[in-house]
Amino acid sequence: MSAAAAVPIDTAAIESSLLSVLLEADTTREGATALLDALKPLIDDGAGAPEARSVALAVRDRDGMSLHVLAEAGVPRNWPATLEPRFSMSAQSGVDPSTGAMVVPLRSNGRVIGALLFVDAVQASALMRDRCIAALFDTTAAVLDALVSRTDAAIGGRAIALRSVESVLEGMAHQIANPLTGASAIAQLLANEIGDDGQRAAVKQISHELSRAFIVLNDMLDFQRQNGAHAGVLDLNTIAEGIARFRGYAIREQGIALAIETTASSAPVRADARGLEHAMLLTLRFAELQSHSSMNRALAIRIVERDTNEVAIEITDSGPGNVPALTSGYFDLRFRDGHSVRAASDQQPDLGLVNSILRAAGGRLEARGSKADGTTLSLVLPRAASGSYTAQGRSQ
Numbered sequence: 001m002s003a004a005a006a007v008p009i010d011t012a013a014i015e016s017s018l019l020s021v022l023l024e025a026d027t028t029r030e031g032a033t034a035l036l037d038a039l040k041p042l043i044d045d046g047a048g049a050p051e052a053r054s055v056a057l058a059v060r061d062r063d064g065m066s067l068h069v070l071a072e073a074g075v076p077r078n079w080p081a082t083l084e085p086r087f088s089m090s091a092q093s094g095v096d097p098s099t100g101a102m103v104v105p106l107r108s109n110g111r112v113i114g115a116l117l118f119v120d121a122v123q124a125s126a127l128m129r130d131r132c133i134a135a136l137f138d139t140t141a142a143v144l145d146a147l148v149s150r151t152d153a154a155i156g157g158r159a160i161a162l163r164s165v166e167s168v169l170e171g172m173a174h175q176i177a178n179p180l181t182g183a184s185a186i187a188q189l190l191a192n193e194i195g196d197d198g199q200r201a202a203v204k205q206i207s208h209e210l211s212r213a214f215i216v217l218n219d220m221l222d223f224q225r226q227n228g229a230h231a232g233v234l235d236l237n238t239i240a241e242g243i244a245r246f247r248g249y250a251i252r253e254q255g256i257a258l259a260i261e262t263t264a265s266s267a268p269v270r271a272d273a274r275g276l277e278h279a280m281l282l283t284l285r286f287a288e289l290q291s292h293s294s295m296n297r298a299l300a301i302r303i304v305e306r307d308t309n310e311v312a313i314e315i316t317d318s319g320p321g322n323v324p325a326l327t328s329g330y331f332d333l334r335f336r337d338g339h340s341v342r343a344a345s346d347q348q349p350d351l352g353l354v355n356s357i358l359r360a361a362g363g364r365l366e367a368r369g370s371k372a373d374g375t376t377l378s379l380v381l382p383r384a385a386s387g388s389y390t391a392q393g394r395s396q
Helices: 011-024 028-043 085-090 121-129 131-193 197-224 236-253 273-291 341-345 351-360
Strands: 055-060 067-073 102-108 111-118 231-235 257-261 268-272 298-305 310-317 364-370 374-382
Touching: 011 028, 011 131, 028 055, 028 067, 028 121, 028 131, 055 131, 067 111, 102 121, 102 131, 111 121, 111 131, 121 131, 131 197, 231 236, 236 257, 236 273, 236 298, 236 310, 268 273, 268 374, 273 298, 273 310, 273 351, 273 374, 351 364, 351 374
Parallel strands: 257 298
Antiparallel strands: 055 067, 055 111, 102 111, 231 268, 298 310, 310 374, 364 374
16 A cells, blocks of 8 residues: 555645755756655655665666666666656656566657556555656656756756867868968978088988978867768778877877777668767777876777677777776756866766667777776677668778
8 A cells, every 4th residue: 555545645845845856856866866855755754664665766778778777766776777658648657667667658749758567566565546646756757857957957058068179170270270281391391401410410300390280170070070971881890990090199199008909891770870980089089098097008990790680899908997987967967056077077988878879870989907907998880781881881
């Protein structure tokens, strides 16, 4: 029997607590925890074993299928990893066949935003039969939707800001290239006219350094430029080589040796080019940070064929062999004035986001580590049909 049938429930107070989450929560994850706390008088009647009173609040991932468990109360347990179509389409409660958990979809603005997950199906059914409590679940859905929408708005704002920065960078790169061109031409003329061997060698060295600066500018422009189709069949070799070349300067400046090994033939995968590049950059950044703590600083990038159906980018560092958690930080953006992008960039890369990007393409992120061999992160993707392969790599 639920608490609603045992003692009177102050639904007005609970609704007020649910609405206050929008003002008090910094992140969606914190908001989900606060929502569960506000619902505690409904879902925890103190009867039965503790594991039978476990409950969780989950939100649908950006891929439209996976569930992110943001908060749980009671004894931790395995919750449904996906939201079945029958729950998301009809928004009717039911038991998940894989875990036995009772799924109560949370619907807001005409779509299912997430779900309340119960171990005790009898308790959940009793709660849903009470119209007042069902209305509180609707309020929970609306608050959760607002929290997620706020996160999406922040991500969208940052994306617009990044696109503006890209335009500024392209303009600056062209402006910088103009004086570099003049300086390079003058250096070449001086090298031909100066008679002193030492001075001529110094001028040639200046010309060489100017040429290196041109290479950096060209790579930067080539990497950020929109150059056609970014969703389709890609060659992992081309993607890995482009990222290694773009990031290689910064990696080697830190005293980290970088090696890359590609396959003899193409490794075609069907994915979004921008998303795959982003995923590899985040993974490479994790490997850089791990390698800082080692004596023999080294990074290795390998393209491997797992079997006839899968290919992978393996990134191995020389660090202590830590196996990272793959929990996504997508719902942990902060919205207070004190938050800054600089502070966020100092944190560990969000490998959970990498996993989400790969899952959207039918792949996954795997991690293994040992003290002797460091940490290896594998970006695994299903092999695309070679007959439909079309190169979409960036020009070198």
